[in-house]
Amino acid sequence: MFGSIGMPELILIFIVALLVFGPKKLPELGRSLGKGLAEFKKASDDLKKTIEDEIEQGKQEAAEVKKHVAEVRSTLTAAPPLEAARPASPAPEVRASEGSVPRSDSPIRPA
Numbered sequence: 001m002f003g004s005i006g007m008p009e010l011i012l013i014f015i016v017a018l019l020v021f022g023p024k025k026l027p028e029l030g031r032s033l034g035k036g037l038a039e040f041k042k043a044s045d046d047l048k049k050t051i052e053d054e055i056e057q058g059k060q061e062a063a064e065v066k067k068h069v070a071e072v073r074s075t076l077t078a079a080p081p082l083e084a085a086r087p088a089s090p091a092p093e094v095r096a097s098e099g100s101v102p103r104s105d106s107p108i109r110p111a
Helices: 008-022 026-079
Strands: none
Touching: 008 026
C-alpha cells in the first residue's frame, strides 16, 4: 500500500503521533493534513494542465509555421527563374579611342 511501510510501522507512527499531539489535537491535525494534500493535488493538476496546454499551443504554432513555409516554397517553385525575371541589361558603353571614327549609332559624340 505505501511501498516499504507495512501495517506494524503505520500503527507505530499512529501511536507516536497520538502521544505527541494528544487525542484532541490529532483529528484536527489529520483534517489540516488532508486539506493540505488536497490543495497540493489540485495545484499539481492545474500545473500539469497548463503545461499540456502550452505544449499543444506550441505544436499548433509549429504546424502553422510549417504550413506557411510550404506555401512560400510552393510559391517560389512556381515563380519564373530569377534570371528570366530580370530585364535585359543594356550593352556596355564603348569609348572611341583617338583616331577612330565614332559610328553614327554610338552614344559617344565627337568633341
